[in-house]
Amino acid sequence: MPEQPFPPEGVIAGGGAMDLSATEAGTVRRPPAAPDGAGEPAPPAAGPAETADRNRSLWSDAWRDLRRNPVFLVSALVILFLAVISVWPSLIASGSPLKCDLARAQQGSAPGHPFGFDGQGCDVYTRTVYGARTSVVVGVCATLGVALLGSVLGALAGFFGGWWDGVLSRITDVFFAIPVVLGGLVLLSVVTANSVWPVVGFIVLLGWPQISRIARGSVITVQQNDYVQAARALGASPARLLLRHIAPNAVAPVIVVATIALGTYIALEATLSYLGVGLKPPSVSWGIDISAASPYVRTAPHALLWPSGALAVTVLAFIMLGDAVRDALDPKLR
Numbered sequence: 551m552p553e554q555p556f557p558p559e560g561v562i563a564g565g566g567a568m569d570l571s572a573t574e575a576g577t578v579r580r581p582p583a584a585p586d587g588a589g590e591p592a593p594p595a596a597g598p599a600e601t602a603d604r605n606r607s608l609w610s611d612a613w614r615d616l617r618r619n620p621v622f623l624v625s626a627l628v629i630l631f632l633a634v635i636s637v638w639p640s641l642i643a644s645g646s647p648l649k650c651d652l653a654r655a656q657q658g659s660a661p662g663h664p665f666g667f668d669g670q671g672c673d674v675y676t677r678t679v680y681g682a683r684t685s686v687v688v689g690v691c692a693t694l695g696v697a698l699l700g701s702v703l704g705a706l707a708g709f710f711g712g713w714w715d716g717v718l719s720r721i722t723d724v725f726f727a728i729p730v731v732l733g734g735l736v737l738l739s740v741v742t743a744n745s746v747w748p749v750v751g752f753i754v755l756l757g758w759p760q761i762s763r764i765a766r767g768s769v770i771t772v773q774q775n776d777y778v779q780a781a782r783a784l785g786a787s788p789a790r791l792l793l794r795h796i797a798p799n800a801v802a803p804v805i806v807v808a809t810i811a812l813g814t815y816i817a818l819e820a821t822l823s824y825l826g827v828g829l830k831p832p833s834v835s836w837g838i839d840i841s842a843a844s845p846y847v848r849t850a851p852h853a854l855l856w857p858s859g860a861l862a863v864t865v866l867a868f869i870m871l872g873d874a875v876r877d878a879l880d881p882k883l884r
Contacts, residue, residue, distance in 0.1 A: 612878035622874035628867040636683040643679040647672065647834045656850035668839065668853040669846045678856050681836040684829065685864060688746050688753070689816040695754035696815075697808045700761025705800070707762070708769030709792055715766070722759035730756055731821065738827040746819075749828050753815050764807050768800035775799075806876040813868030820861050836861045 616622045635642060650672040658666045665674035707715040733756055741748040769792075772778065778795050786795070822828030823837025831838060836857040843853035 612875075615878040616874060619874050619878070621870050622878075625867045625870040625874065628863065629871060632682050632686055632864060632867070635679055636686040639679050639683060643676045645673050645676045647677045647680040648832055649673070649676075656846055656853070658852060665856045666850070666852045668843055669850065670842070674839075674853050674856050677834055677839055678836070678860050680834045681839060681857060682860065682864070684746060684833065684835045685816045685819060685861070688749055688819040689812045689868070691746070691750045692753035692757065692815045692819075693808050693812040695750065696757040696761055696811065697804060699754060700758035701765045701801075701804050703758070704762035704765030705769050705792065705797065708766035709773065709788070709796065718762065718766075722762055725756060725759040728756060730818065731825075734818075734822045735825065735827055738822060744830050744833060746829065749819050749822060752822075753818060757811065757815070760811070761804060761807060764803050765800065768803045769796055772796050772800040802879040806872055806879060809875055810869055810872030813865040813872070816868070817861065817865050 650670045651667075652671045654660075654667045655669055655671040656667060660666070663673050663675060665678060668674050668677070703718055707718040734752055737752055737755075738748060773791075773796050778791060781791055781795050819828055820835065820837035820840065823830075823835045824841040826841070828837060829835045839857040840854060840861070843850065843857070847854050
């Protein structure tokens with residue numbers, strides 16, 4: 551039986567409207583040509599949303615989350631108010647914190663003196679306002695010193711390792727074993743200068759090991775990433791690796807811990823002043839006012855409650871701010 555020849559390609563599917571030749575099929579599958587012979591059609595332009603997603607980073611995402619966090623907004627407003635009255639206390643307090651009248655000792659609120667008077671006849675409102683300056687200065691300066699010293703030592707220990715890491719670890723263990731309040735009683739009792747700098751120096755001396763441990767662990771974690779290994783393989787120097795590739799990506803935990811610690815340092819200054827080894831009269835401090843008002847807590851409780859309340863609100867604001875920053879910078883909580 552003779553073999554039948556294969557039918558032409560165009561009639562395999564039979565005649566009718568569905569028959570397509572090879573040329574027609576190619577025409578159907580070919581994308582429309584660009585006008586005026588411009589060649590291949592240009593890809594669609596990225597929209598604003600795609601461009602924004604492409605430019606997002608950890609810090610931009612954190613700032614976007616912080617702006618939507620009511621805890622951050624409230625604490626930031628409180629801290630901003632404290633900063634303003636620390637720089638310009640005369641904006642809301644017209645009197646002098648050192649002007650006292652024994653004839654008005656332990657009296658309650660009066661016109662122009664909403665918080666009453668303490669045991670020495672001093673205006674509690676004015677002293678509470680001026681006491682914010684001491685607390686903010688001590689907290690900010692101590693935090694900057696602790697963060698700078700602890701970050702540098704911890705980053706060097708985590709990056710180089712070896713004997714440097716071992717020596718620093720043993721030194722931090724020694725400082726962690728010193729009780730903070732007891733150390734303040736011993737070290738500050740021999741200081742005669744009546745200023746904030748001995749207190750700031752003491753806090754930096756005993757506070758840097760915590761930041762150092764945080765910075766060390768963060769640097770060890772970051773330097774294991776691929777982009778750091780690639781930079782090292784391309785011949786980047788240790789200084790460039792540490793400053794350009796590791797430090798910007800390892801600083802977030804340090805910022806969180808330092809923000810929370812700032813409120814703790816303010817409370818520590820008040821504690822040391824209350825015990826008589828921190829700031830001393832005639833300096834104005836919440837700790838000094840709390841200590842002076844303690845014997846009159848039953849007869850003049852207002853003299854104790856107002857500086858104590860201001861101290862509690864300030865410490866709580868910085869702790870809330872640190873918690874909000876931690877939640878925004880932690881990618882595991884997204």
